[in-house]
Amino acid sequence: xxxxxxxxxxxxxxxxxxxxxxxxxxxxxxxxxxxxxxxxxxxxxxxxxxxxxxxxxxxxxxxxxxxxxxxxxxxxxxxxxxxxxxxxxxxxxxxxxxxxxxxxxxxxxxxxxxxxxx
Amino acid sequence: xxxxxxxxxxxxxxxxxxxxxxxxxxxxxxxxxxxxxxxxxxxxxxxxxxxxxxxxxxxxxxxxxxxxxxxxxxxxxxxxxxxxxxxxxxxxxxxxxxxxxxxxxxxxxxxx
Numbered sequence: 001x002x003x004x005x006x007x008x009x010x011x012x013x014x015x016x017x018x019x020x021x022x023x024x025x026x027x028x029x030x031x032x033x034x035x036x037x038x039x040x041x042x043x044x045x046x047x048x049x050x051x052x053x054x055x056x057x058x059x060x061x062x063x064x065x066x067x068x069x070x071x072x073x074x075x076x077x078x079x080x081x082x083x084x085x086x087x088x089x090x091x092x093x094x095x096x097x098x099x100x101x102x103x104x105x106x107x108x109x110x111x112x113x114x115x116x117x118x
Numbered sequence: 119x120x121x122x123x124x125x126x127x128x129x130x131x132x133x134x135x136x137x138x139x140x141x142x143x144x145x146x147x148x149x150x151x152x153x154x155x156x157x158x159x160x161x162x163x164x165x166x167x168x169x170x171x172x173x174x175x176x177x178x179x180x181x182x183x184x185x186x187x188x189x190x191x192x193x194x195x196x197x198x199x200x201x202x203x204x205x206x207x208x209x210x211x212x213x214x215x216x217x218x219x220x221x222x223x224x225x226x227x228x229x230x
Contacts, residue, residue, distance in 0.1 A: 004161075031216050042124075042207060042222035043162070050216060058217065090161050095216065106152060107209075107218060109161030 003027050004110040006091050012116045019078040021113050023091030025071075030095035032074040033058075033107065034066060036087040043090065049074055081117045089113045121145045122210050124221035132229050137195040139224050141208035144189065148210040152218070153182060153193045156205045165206075166193070198228045 003026030013019050023032060033048040035058075045058030047066040055066050063085060065077045078085055090112050094105040123142045131137045141151075149170035154162035168175040168182045168191065175182050181194045195202055205225050209218045 033218075035220075040222060043209075043220040045217060045219070048217060059219075092161075105216065106164045106167060108164060109154075111161050112159070 004091060004093055004108060006089075006110040006113050008113060009111065010114045012118060013081050014118055015082060016080050019081050019115065019117075021076045021089055021091075021115070023074040023076070023110060025074075025093050027093060027108075028071060029093040029108075030071075031093060031105070032068065033092040033094075034064070034074065034076045035090045035092065036060065036085075037090060037112075038087050046076065046089075078115075081115075083117050085115065086117045087115060089115060120222075121148075122208060122219045122221040124206075124208060124224050126224050127222070128225040128227070130227045130229060131198045133200060134197045137193075137198045137202065137226055137228065139193040139195075139206050139208075139226065141191045141193075141221055142189060143191075143210050145210070145212070145219075146189070147212040148219075149213050150211045151182070151184060151191050152209045152211075153180075154207045154209065155202075156207065156223070162207060195226075198226075200228050200230050202226060203228045 005024045007022045034046040035043045044060045046064050049055045049068040067075045091110040092107040094107040121144050152167040153165040156162040166177050166180045168184050184191045205223045207223045209220045211218045
């Protein structure tokens with residue numbers, strides 16, 4: 001199993017408060033991703049990173065920001081949480097050395113963080 | 119506009135029979151496809167992948183077929199086992215983008 005941990009695993013917060021979720025990897029993979037999973041929507045990409053300090057937006061990036069100051073950590077921040085951000089959040093990694101053909105990599109997912117905004 | 123579609127939200131199959139899960143895509147730039155399995159309260163687990171240079175890839179009981187002209191892929195599980203009961207997601211990527219678009223998932227139930 002890829003070494004990916006997410007913290008916290010569960011969080012309940014109030015509308016308007018800031019929230020930061022952490023993803024930590026021990027695999028030295030280049031790419032890191034944040035997804036949210038909601039019923040009827042599958043997994044939707046929020047932001048991803050292709051290297052330290054290099055990030056880009058995904059499909060549903062509004063209301064979220066990310067930071068990656070070192071290879072192993074990728075942080076997702078909700079500046080002011082809203083009830084629509086209640087979801088399960090998954091971190092994923094890909095792009096390890098020797099993994100897949102050039103331009104194509106499998107992704108490996110963390111265990112998820114269940115966030116409830118009340 | 120959903121670029122990756124799994125039109126069957128659920129599927130029930132008898133143990134020992136074949137399970138066929140389908141996925142359609144619209145973006146002709148996609149050239150790498152993956153299937154994931156997800157159990158409740160866990161992260162998705164990578165199952166099998168296929169690149170557009172192939173039309174079939176097999177790994178044990180799992181086979182993925184790709185029909186590029188129809189922009190369609192399918193996952194075959196033979197024989198199906200109760201432990202295969204899970205939600206299955208297909209995902210697609212275009213080379214060099216390292217971004218993955220997921221379908222909405224199909225819940226497979228294998229009946230003992």
